[in-house]
Amino acid sequence: MSGSLVIQQSGNSVVTDLGRFRGPRFGLPVNGALDQFSARAANILTGNADSAPLLEITALDFRMRATTDILVAVTGAPLRLTVDGRECQQWEPISVRAGETVALRQITGGLRAYLAVHGSVEAPVLLGSCAPDTVIGFGLRLTDGTELKTSRSVPPIRQPYFDLPLFRLGLTRPEFSSHAVVEVTDGPDVDEFGDTADLLYSTEYTVSARSNHIGLRLGGDLPERQSGAEVLSRGVPVGAIEVPSRDELLVLHRGRGVTAGYPVLAVVTTRSLDVLAQARPGHTITFRRTTVPDATAKHRAALRELENLRSTVSTVFALLGIGSRPSWQQFAPAAGS
């Protein structure tokens, strides 16, 4: 049964997905959920495909009401999660009844939370993705009163013993801290910085308030480019670390312009981009050098963890009949039938 989510307090929230991977060849940044691990986990916890549209809620309090019974999961930065005033666990599926209010308050420790709904929500699509693109003005930014269409309803599932959490699926949650260690590999232009490149690994940087989904600006001792030769515009990867000015280090994130003319000092690993996505202004960051094979191995280990979660969720959901007929009905015919 289709229904809708009525946004009561939008804060700073959008509908997004894992990104517009076909965008860069057309000059559009990939965009999409900045903390990809948390976004994938939220979708998996609600039985969705990893790439299904979900809500990204940044920094500010958020509240919505469901018009039908639904199943949701909230991941990402630690926060206070309630359903009609009942405290609920993040990183677990939650059953929400029609008319109940889901509230996310006091996002602390990190910056971005993800809310997925079983069956997902409807959003406009461009080049295969609903991810907002602020430069071309595409995407669904939520405002108070926005109604998001949902496609599936899930009958209420509730513990008979009130307030005990319904699920304990046991995903290892990422750690959130005001000091993050971010792993990087040497960039293709590291030699242009000579010995000053090492400053990147010995300096503690502070996240500036002028950071956003396009890039994080970090204050601290800056490596300096040794040559002044003109650089032709070229494609720059997400995670590229550049020194465009004497004031700040620039770390490009998923909203980055696809081409630029600055030398790339280092590149943040896929795994550590999720860590950066949760860094708040004022948080401190140190960089640690790693290798591409090691970075790939860590990313794949995280994906395996998500695959394990997916298989647990699919077993539990099959037993409860979420997304299909309950499988226990096959074993236990109703009395009198």
Next chain:
Amino acid sequence: MPATATPTPVEVFESGDAALRVVASSPDREANWSTVHALAGWLEAAGADGVHGAVPTYDSLLVEFDPGVTSARQVRAFVLLGMRQLDFIGAPARAPREFSVPVVYGGEYGPDLERVAEHEQLPVEEIIALHTAKSYVIRCLGAPAGSPMMDGPDFPLPVPRLKDPRLSVPAGAVAVAGRQAVIAPAMAPGGWCVIGQTPLAVLDVTSEPLVPYLPGDLLRFHPIRPEEFTTYAGRKLEAAQ
């Protein structure tokens, strides 16, 4: 894409765990450009699991991939295979299309026209004449939103960027910087000198592709009067038949 019988050699550089940078660094800039664009075309056409796509610019190509599905090592091998194919079959030729772009120069449409004229020590009319004097090859699609990046007009001097970039440049802005020229498909911040504006819509987010041109296509500007601006309203940039 113009045919190149013999692509120039390329070097492949690590660029994080999800991208590689491929660089053609022969002394022949034209050959470098055709090589990286031909290679991008081959990579798109061949397709490989986990390879998201390729972003070619002037002498380099960024190949992006999903490190959960493939790896830098495998993608490097795929790129080198592409180069051997291009060596063998040559780069495919595509007849360039031509785009004609009406521009209102100066005034509110081109707030930096006089600044550029002053810098070049030429009359404003001469700046317009030089800007409309030739067809430009679209070298690559840049930020923001698939901007057509072109080698600039034959001005005597490179054009310096604005000291204070504008927070917002309107869609259709026709701009120059250094030895390059561009049209802004979407409203965005910008540090290039805006000398005019086209009334045509360059970007259409309701259709694919979002912009009508490809690298290798030709683009030519022609001046129109300010009062003609509105007569083009709602029209899209399209290739000449």
